[in-house]
Amino acid sequence: MVAALFHPLHIFILGLGGGFAIPLLYRLGKPWLTLGFFIALCGIVLVSGVSFYGLLDGGDTIEVLTAGALPPVSINLRFGLWEGFFTFSVNVVALLGAWHLWDRLRGNYAALLLYLILVMGIDGMVMTRDLFNLFVFLEIVSIATYGLFGLERTPAALAAAFKYIFATVIASTLFLLGAVLLYYVSGTLNIDELLSLRDQLGGPIGTTAILLVFASLVIELKPFPANGWGLDVYETAPSGVGAMVSVGVSAGVFFALLKLLPLFDGLLTLLAVSGGVTFLFSNLLAIKQTKPQRLLGYSSIGQMALLMLSLALLRQIGADASIPLVVGGLFINHLFAKAGLFWLIGVLRRHGDDARAILSRSPLLIGLLGLFLVAIAGLPPFPGFWAKWELVMRLTAAGKPYWIVLILTGSLLEAGYMFHWFVRALAPSELEAKARPNIAALLPLFGVAVLLIAAAYMAAVFSGVVSAWIFSPLAAGALFYAADRLPGRVKGVLAVIAIGLIGSLLCEGSRGIAGLFAWLLLAGSLVIAAASLYRDDVRAGFYPMLVVLSLSIPALLRSSTSLEFFYSWEIITLSSCFLIAKCRRAGPHVLTFLLFSLLAAFFLLAGFANVAAIDDSIALSALIHSGPEANRAFVLLAAGFLIKAGAIGVHVWLPGAYTEAEDDVTAMLSAVVSKVAMFGLLIGTYLTIRSEVGLELAHAMTWIGMLTALFGALMALRQNDFKRMLALSSMSQTGYIVAAIGLMSHLGWVTALYLVANHMFVKGILFLALAGVISRTGTRNFADVGGLAREMPLTFAMVVIALVSMSGLPPLMGFGGKWLLLSAMTDKGWYGLAVCGLIATCAGFLYMLRLLNGVFLKPRPPQRPQVREAPVMLLVPQLLFVVGIVVLSFFPKVLLEPVSAAIDPQFAATLVWGGMSLESIYGFWNPTPVVIVVLIVTAIVFGLGVLYYRSRRGNARNAPDFYHFYRPILSRTVPPVAQMFWRGISHFALVAAARIRRVYTGNGQTYALYVLLYFLAIYFASTGLSPAGTP
Structure with missing residues (x-):
């Protein structure tokens, strides 16, 4: 009974019956007209939905022959899973579209009739199994569409509708000619029979017939450049009609092509x-x-x-x-x-x-x-x-x-x-x-x-x-979005609790290096999320995205397949993008950030696909088992991770995004989010370990890391905006981690993980400290700040600790990381890299000193009023990071032991280097000549700089003037090559788009000519200059 009531044939009964009844209902009154229209349209939706559900529940495909006759006299229909999926989806959208378009449809019986017939016609195109019936339904859809275009009476809309009619009439004519010729050579128009006879349709007439039908359907889908008529309609039609043409009519034509x-x-x-x-x-x-x-x-x-x-x-x-x-x-x-x-x-x-x-x-x-x-x-x-x-x-x-x-x-x-x-x-x-x-x-x-x-x-x-856990970040974000009207600090506290609880559950599923990263980055996320409480405004949309971002990182680190990894990677990208966009000044940089992030993601997608093609598996463990044939996969993966890390040449997105994001967001991006790319590089290096040219690729990656460290430091020296300087410093410090990973040794990986922890603590402190400075002074410019050491002593003290650790000076943990890195390079015989690292370290000392002097030590500008210490909710997170630095500096086993346990035992036999165990090296904390060389070279370079400045200016007592003198030199020696390159790419794309768009003249006759020429192009591309079907 239910099956009979919701038989797919009733779609056409409701469509045609409703079409005939609408003029009569119009005479009875507008309420009857509305009721009749929605009964018919909702009935179509209900019939297609119930029938589709029956098929999903195990029902058989429904075959229909109407009127007790055979096609083409009768209508031959099929309602299978594909048909049910397409018709039900389109019908639901059509119902919602009618609601959206109701202001134009209300009381207009002609428009209501046309809309109903349009929906029925699309369903007919999907369900019919007869070529002539397909042509009839195509014409019904076209006529209904022409009429609905008339709802917009502007000259441009009417002209666009006329162009649309011209093009679709040509396409319909081609289809009808093809159908006639197919009937001539096969004696049938039944689609199933034609498909079974396709091997017999290879003669000149049959080939031409197939080309005509093929060209007709392709033209209906608006191929370039024969699609100007479609673009004009999309631009000028009412939005509801444009939507139906875009998603409804196109769906019907595409399904015809599919069948x-x-x-x-x-x-x-x-x-x-x-x-x-x-x-x-x-x-x-x-x-x-x-x-x-x-x-x-x-x-x-x-x-x-x-x-x-x-x-x-x-x-x-x-x-x-x-x-x-x-x-x-x-x-x-x-x-x-x-x-x-x-x-x-x-x-x-x-x-x-x-x-x-x-x-x-x-x-x-x-x-x-x-x-x-x-x-x-x-x-x-x-x-x-x-x-x-x-x-x-x-x-x-x-x-x-x-x-x-x-x-x-x-x-x-x-x-x-x-x-x-x-x-x-x-x-x-x-x-x-x-x-x-x-x-x-x-x-x-x-x-x-x-x-x-x-x-x-x-x-x-x-x-x-x-795995349900993969959706937990988005689910949590959705709950916070629903509660977005709560007071800002209430949402902040709830966000910290949610990140802690859900993040801990996600971290429990991580093992090895991934587990180490997961717990470390979760701790960093919690601290920075707590710092966001320094603001008491509502911050609409901020906390949902913060929760999604913070939870997506442990979700990524829990991944066991490349699909799960890539999914979480993209969620991290999107949530970061939307957080940056929260600052209205960040507008242009949001797009740059997103495009480079997507470019990185596409490299990763291609890399994972190559690994899957080699091993026939998307498990991340496949990276361990891949052999020499995985070189291309490593290059693709490394390129993606390096783009996301802001490596030299592809760093152009980083300074603007970090600088213009809200201050606590920048801390999250630099201290926590940037480490995800480092983890990716670590797992990607498994490929090179088992590759024949692994050492060459590793050497190249190490050079990229050190050049990033060097040029990041040099660019940081040129900045007058101290937040932008710190952003470029983050790029520079990330370069050291990339170089450590590129060492491809057990020691290199331990060094990389140690540098990761140091970078998270240091950048968390510095960006949060500068957030306090900006909140109190209202500026990011060196010229407008100074003298803050007395006014913000706690902030000053924590910045000093962070800068000492970042510079690599003893006794803090940065010293151990850079010492091991430079020593390991020397041990490998990579002296050029070691020298590059020394120069980068020297440049790093300069911009760190400038940051300390320019913000805290130089005299307070006369125009700046006295300020208070930073908010407590910014100071407490900084203090927690300082505790982390101190603990890992004086008790390195806290990190060393889990690192030792996490590193793949196949990577190296022991944790022994230079005749001493790594534990012994850290335990004795024995500085070597490498550190002495660093300090001597730094002193020499600094002294030469002072002498040169005195010879030029005669006085070096004024530190700001000292920093002014080298900026012209850096401007000449470090030109913005990467920016010029990427701007050139962008300009080329825009110019190409502007010139190619000239094919769209707006002339209807030209568009009709394009359609005919497109058919001829298809014909000759398929058959050559010989007649169809001939050798």
């Missing part, structure tokens, strides 16, 4: 090329776009092109088993996220000039915008992330690296322009919002947001992720 795919097996390369070119160029051209709906048009075309590309490549390599996850994930991700973005634009446009002010001042709308943009960018936890992971894995295993480069390049471009929109939305508006959207208008947005989250969980399960 006919076996017929196009000989055209898979052509389909992949069409999809790949369109995906890349659509996203490239969009980077110059400023109009939101046209921007979404580019993205919509690009997403459908990615679906085409993925489908063709997976079919080509025989990975049909991955099609449900990849195609299904990309489809549902685009469906919900893109619909939400179109509707969000529509909601804001109703408020006219207030739209920007409303968006920038509404955390809720910013949150929804961010959620949809993260999904469209293919980032976790949404379905697009899991789909792209699977796609890259399968393509790597099949040896398709060039396609992977294209996909990841297009994805990076798409993330770039989407998050550029996000950054612009965050920019404060000078206008005050006169009104805000009501809850009813936002219901469709909430609906697709919930559906997107549910789809994310299902995609994760489908990907094989069964």
Whole structure:
């Protein structure tokens, strides 16, 4: 009874019946019209949903033949899992879209009729198994779409609709010609029969027929450059109609391509090329776009092109088993996220000039915008992330690296322009919002947001992720977001408790080096999270992201597979990005941070895929067992981790992001988050240990580390902003850790872990100390501060301890780390690296002295009033870090013993170096000639600098003047080469986009010509200049 009541055929009964009834109901009154429309539309949703659930519950595929006759007289339908998935998803979005569009649909019986017929037509395109019926439903959808375009009466909208009609009529004509020719050569239009006869359709007529049908469907999906007509419609149509064209009509056409795919097996390369070119160029051209709906048009075309590309490549390599996850994930991700973005634009446009002010001042709308943009960018936890992971894995295993480069390049471009929109939305508006959207208008947005989250969980399960703990950071963040109206310090206390409890549970699952990192970084996160209590304002959105970030780090360190690792890595990236974005001044730097972070992530994705292709496993343990063939994987992984670490050349994101982030966020980024990349480098070096050229790669990585240390220090010396100086100092100090890892020895790894702990303590103290200075003085400029040693003595004392430890002077722990590092390099015979390290250390002394003198020791500027000591909630965390430095300086076994136990026993036989055990070295704390050389060289360089300055200026008593004199020298000897290079890349992309966009003339006749030329290009690319089907 239930099965009969919710039979899929009732979708068409409700659609056609509702269409015929709507004019009659209109005569009865508008309430009847509304009731009839929603009964029909909700009925369609209910029928497709119940039928789909029946299939999921083990039911059989439903076959339908209407009117007791055979096609084409009857309608031949099929409702299987694929059909149920597509129709139910599209129908739910159509129902929410009707609610969003209701202001235009209300009382307009023609629009209501067209909308209902549109939904029915899309379902028909998905369910039909007859080629002629497919043509009929395609025409029904086209006619309904033409009519709905008329809801917008502006000249631009009407002109765009006319161009759309021209292009789709050409495509429909091609499809009809192809269907006629296929019937001529096969005697049937049944899709299943055509697929079974595809080997017999190889003659000239059959080949031409297949090409006509193929070209028609590809053109309907708006390939580059024959897609200007689609972009114009996306820009000018009402947002609700644009959404239906983007996610509904395109879904119907794509499913038609999917069901006919076996017929196009000989055209898979052509389909992949069409999809790949369109995906890349659509996203490239969009980077110059400023109009939101046209921007979404580019993205919509690009997403459908990615679906085409993925489908063709997976079919080509025989990975049909991955099609449900990849195609299904990309489809549902685009469906919900893109619909939400179109509707969000529509909601804001109703408020006219207030739209920007409303968006920038509404955390809720910013949150929804961010959620949809993260999904469209293919980032976790949404379905697009899991789909792209699977796609890259399968393509790597099949040896398709060039396609992977294209996909990841297009994805990076798409993330770039989407998050550029996000950054612009965050920019404060000078206008005050006169009104805000009501809850009813936002219901469709909430609906697709919930559906997107549910789809994310299902995609994760489908990907094989069964560990619930991996979602605990996001779950905790969601709870804090729900409680975001609580007072700031209440949220801060709750955040510290949540990080401590949940983080401890996550750390318990970590072992070895990962466990050591997990507990160390959790401690650092707790201390810095407690420091955030120095502010008593609400800080909307801050604590949810802080909790997500702090918990994602131990989650990453608990990972046992590369998928879990990569998932948590991306969550760390996103939460860091949103925390940086909390500071409105950070706008331009947010985008740079995100793009370089995504570039790093894509290198990691490619590296993990290479390891999986070698060992047929995504377990992180596969890194240990990989052999010499893993060289490419190591290079990819190392590149990703070095980008995220801010290594020289790819450091350009770091100074701005660290400087412009809120002060306690900067402390978290430098002291804690940067160590995640160090852990990644450690696990990545397993590959080189078992590689034939491991030593060469390690040597290169060590050079990168030392050059990062050197140039980071030199750039720090040039800064007048002391927070920016400390940011570059963080880059420099990270370089030492990279160099230690690159030593590829047991001693090197112990040194690296010791330096990691020292760097976390030191940078935690310094950035929190400067947060106190900034909060009291209101400035970051050396010229505006000074004399704070008397006014902020506790801060001064802790900064001195941190600087001594960072400089590597005895007796604090920094001394031991740098001593071991330089000595180990000398022992390996890497004298050039040792010299580079000495020079970097000298430069480090200079900027540390400048920081101490410029902020605390020089006279107080006359214009600056006297200030108080830093807030207690900043001093206590600094004191905790000082305790850590002291304990590990005088009781090194506290760290040495767990380090010794954690290091892989296969790495080296013993912890013996230079005839002394490591424990003995630390136990006696016996300075060697290496340290003496460092001090002598430093003194000589410093003395020469003083002599040179005196010869130039005659007086070296004024320390600020001393530091002024060398800055012109550094400006000439250390030009911003990396910045110029990356700006050149950005400029090239923008210029290329501007020039290629000239193909979009806006002329309807030109667009129609493009469509015809595109068909000819497909024809000749498939057949050459010979007639179809001939040799």
